[in-house]
Amino acid sequence: MFCDIVGSTELRHRLGDARADTWFAGFLDRIEEAVADVDGVVVKGLGDGVMAVFTSAGGALDAAVAMQQRTHTYGHLADVEPANLRVGVSIGDIATAGDDWNGMPVVMAARLCTAAGPGEILAADMVRVLAGNRCTHPMSPVGEYKLKGIEDPVDVVRVEWAPAHQATTNELPASLDAARRGPFVGRAVLIGELYDTWKSKEWRALFVAGEPGIGKTRLVAELANRVHVTGCGVILGRCDPDLAVSYRPWTEALEPLLNEMPAELLAELAPHHLGELCRLVPSLVSRVDLQVQDLVVDADTRHAMIVDAVVALLRIVGPVTLVLDDMHWIDQRSLQLARRVLVADLPDVTIIGTYRDTDLDPFHLLTAALADFRRLDGIRRVALDGLDGSAVVEYLAQSAGHALDFDGLTLARAVHARTSGNPLFVGELLRHLADSGAITFVDERWTGGAEPLELPEGLREVIARRLTSLGAHTNQILQVAAVVGPSFDVGVV
Known part of the structure; x- marks a missing residue:
């Protein structure tokens, strides 16, 4: 040929x-x-x-x-x-x-x-x-x-040939595209390895863990963009603690896919599957003519019917990657549906999830699910740590648009020491220092920042919110530990 x-x-x-x-x-x-x-x-x-x-x-x-x-x-x-x-x-x-x-x-x-x-x-x-x-x-x-x-x-x-059906629109989901803005540093080797192993089908599900602000969504957005450029559709479902409705992330992910699927592709779905998909994505009703009676069944049977419908849909849409963001807030039905999709072993479907491992305990429903996923083939887990010192230097260099001089390197070391390389903290601290005048951008160079760096109020509020979920006793221990320093023995404290 x-x-x-x-x-x-x-x-x-x-x-x-x-x-x-x-x-x-x-x-x-x-x-x-x-x-x-x-x-x-x-x-x-x-x-x-x-x-x-x-x-x-x-x-x-x-x-x-x-x-x-x-x-x-x-x-x-x-x-x-x-x-x-x-x-x-x-x-x-x-x-x-x-x-x-x-x-x-x-x-x-x-x-x-x-x-x-x-x-x-x-x-x-x-x-x-x-x-x-x-x-x-x-x-x-x-x-x-x-x-x-x-x-x-x-x-x-x-x-003769015809163009393949497209699973989604030509565009990356807007929030993932927005997450790609700004510096992406310290993860080049990891992102390259994840993309290469995805292309060679070494994994079909990836779960990215880490503390808040560590860059989970940023990493996944970068990976999703590379996957998308290959012609694979990318859809996004976000888990929200204030909208803990069953199937909420699946509804968000499947709605654009179903609303823009070619009519001839929708026609390949069985009527009873279309009925369940209309229940999941109500906007689909305007695109289909349902001639099937709605059955009155118990909640578990309804869930099984929805699962079958989603699996049937994913079998025909072509290559598609589903991103489930913030899975530490996922509802039980959505998690069960994700597991059934993985068990179905659909060759053209990839699931990428993010979650805060700091929010999980032995009784969290995601903890049990992650243990269960280990028994399936093609499951990959990645835990992210903070950026190292060289990555923070690169972050500041990209922000400035040039290599750092001595003052810039001094600032980078101070930022790394204060934030432990958490990308969210690095970015917010730089903005706070610039807004407060503690550092300035003069003659295309960062200056200042030699004094001890204080966290901005916004980050203090984020940390305070997380502390409130730990309980009074744990907060009392942390108050004592804060006087000791960043490393301490819990038994002594």
Whole structure:
């Protein structure tokens, strides 16, 4: 198989080299993933395409359609330039020559690729014959082609394809996009490793733990953006202690998905599943014509029906990542639904959750659930700590837009010592110091901050609110401990 991007030179000229390099890397990633998914091998890159080989005719045709669908999706993401791919497929005996492959089938595939139009897949008719009923993609005969370097005319078929259904809108959920603003430091290695292992399907659920302000949502927002750029839909459900309504985060996550799903995709759902989804997302009622009687059942049976409906939905929406934020506030039904989705082992569904491990005790419902999740395959847990000193230096440098001088490094050390690297505290403390005049930005340099740094009132209120939940006895111990210092023996205190 050969494929290449139509008009790649003009596209590079239009985008400029820097932006084009990023664009081409994302486009070619999708081609290589399509090849790998059917156990094909990319023999070599061609700058604006690839040459690949496969062990079966059906696998090659599946890969060709997947390439077109994935690159089409990529080209229609927000802020990504659309482009067209053309593909040529042939079959026959070939020989290896080092890392390359030679033979007339190679020449034929290359010539078919050249002959294909934008967005077209051309294959030798023999590929269709050998694929047989293992290939479900429709194919149309397009006649005999006289190909350069091949003496006899070649019977050719066009492999038909349609764009994959999109699970969500082209945009990242607004609150996740907003969370990505500002410096992202100290987590580059972790975010790279999480993204790479997600791409290789080493995990299908990720739970990120840490104290308030440690950067859980910021990390997940960065990861979600990388996932989203691959063409995977991202939906968000937030848990709220003041809105502890059953299924609340699922309603928030599924509403935009259901409201923007193509009508033909909604039609694939059974009527009774649509009925339960309308119960979960009432705005869906205006899009469907329900001809099913509403059954009166007990609460547990209703829950089971809702679970079945959500699982049925997630089976057909294509690749989608669900972010459940602040799961320490999750309601029991929502947590049970999350578990059932994981048990269903849906290949195109990923769940990413965040929670405050400081809010959990042995009796918290999430504690038991996390222990239960350990028995499932593909579950990953990450606990975040504060930023180290070098990361706080990088935070200040990014905020200032330049490398720090001696005064800046002194300020960074003081900020790190006062905040223990908690990103929320770092940001709020810097804003407080700047607003109060304790530090100033003169000649594009931070100055000041040598005196002991006091926490701003807003952060004091956040800490005070958390202390009130600990009880009078614990607060009394902490008051004594505060005199001792940051490290103390509980028994002594």
